[in-house]
Amino acid sequence: MAGGTEAFPDLGKHCQLSGCHQLDFLPFKCQACHKVFCVEHRSCKSHECPEPEHNSRKVIICEICSTSIEITGKEDQEKIILDKHEKSGNCDPRKKKKPTCPVKRCKETLTFSNRTICKTCRLEVCLKHRFPADHACKQASSSTPAAADRGSWNEKFLVAFGLRNGKDCGKSGRPSSSTTPSLKAY
Template sequence: MEFPDLGQHCSKKSCNRLDFLPVKCDACKNIFCCEHMNYSSHQCEPGLKKNIQMPVCPLCKKPVPTPRGQKPDCTVGEHIDNDCRVAESKKIFTNHCTVATCSGKEAVPVLCSECRQNYCFKHRHPSDHSCSGDAEMAKKIAESNNPFGIIVKKTFTVTSIQGAMSEDEALAKALAESKRLTRRNLTNPAQRCCVS
C-alpha cells in the first residue's frame, strides 16, 4: 500500500469499513463512514438527546417549543389556538348580518340582489329578511345624487310567470314555445333572434 495512513475505519462494529472521507460525530466523538454518520444510524444516545427540532409557527414565524415524544403538529396547533397573536388579530367572520335581531357573521359578504345589504346565510333570501328591495334601492340612489345610478330591474316571481299552472304544465308550455320559436327562425332567416 502506498498510503497506509489514509482514511479511517468506521466505529460501528457491524460495519468497520475503511472510509477515505470519515466523519467525526460531534456528540460521541467517534469516527463513522458516510452511511453511519447520522445520530440514528449509529444509535448515538448523546446525539439523539442533542437532536431537537423546533417547529416554527406559520402565522407569527416564532419557534414553538415541542416536548420530547410529542408531535410538532399538535404543539403548533395548540399555539395557534391559544398563544398566537397574529391569529387573534386576523378576524375571519367580519361580515355582520343587517337584520337588527340577528348577530350572525359570515366570512364572505352575502349581498341581497334586491336591496344590496349584507346578510348571514340564514337571512340571505329576500323573503327571509322582509326585503323592500326597490324602495330601499331608489332611496339610496336619490341620496347619492347620482344621475347615472338609476338601475332598472325586472323582478319575476314564480306566480307571475307560471300563474296557476302546475310545474308540468309550465314545462310543456315552455317546450312548445321553444319549438315554435325554433321553427320560426328556421323558416325566416332574416328575423332570427338570439334567445338567452
C-alpha cells in the first residue's frame, strides 16, 4: 500500500497494523519492530509489538539497601541483576534507613536537597527548621553575652527616647503647629 494522495503520492504512510491501515500524514516508526503505525497504534502495547522491551529502561530499587539500579531489557533480568547487586558488596542494609530531622515531632526525611547545617550548633536539620529559633539551637540560647548587649542597648535607647519628650525633634527652627495655617478643601 502506497501512502499519500493523488497529488502527493509520497506524503504519509498507512498504518501497518492488520485491520487498521489508516493513512497517517505524520506516521510513527516503532523503534523495536521498525514498522510504521498511526497515532492510535504507535505504542508497543497498542500494536502488540513482538519486541516491546527493545531500548526500554527501568529502574528497580533494592529492597535491602534502597539503592536504585537502572536496567535495560526484560523482566527476568531483574532478579539476576538484584542477585548480582546483593553479592557485589555494595548492598548494605544500614543504608536503607534515611536520616530524619532531629527536631521534636518532625518526621521530614533529609535528602540532599532539603537539608541544611546550622552555622551555630552544627546540627543537620530540614529546611523548615533551618533558623536557630526553629530548632532550639543550643549555642544560640547559651550565647547570653550577645543577648545581654542587645538588651542593654535596647534599654538605653528606650530611656533616651522617653526623656526626649518632643524636644530635639528638629522643631526648633519651625513654627509650632498651632500657628501653622490649616488648608481647607473646598
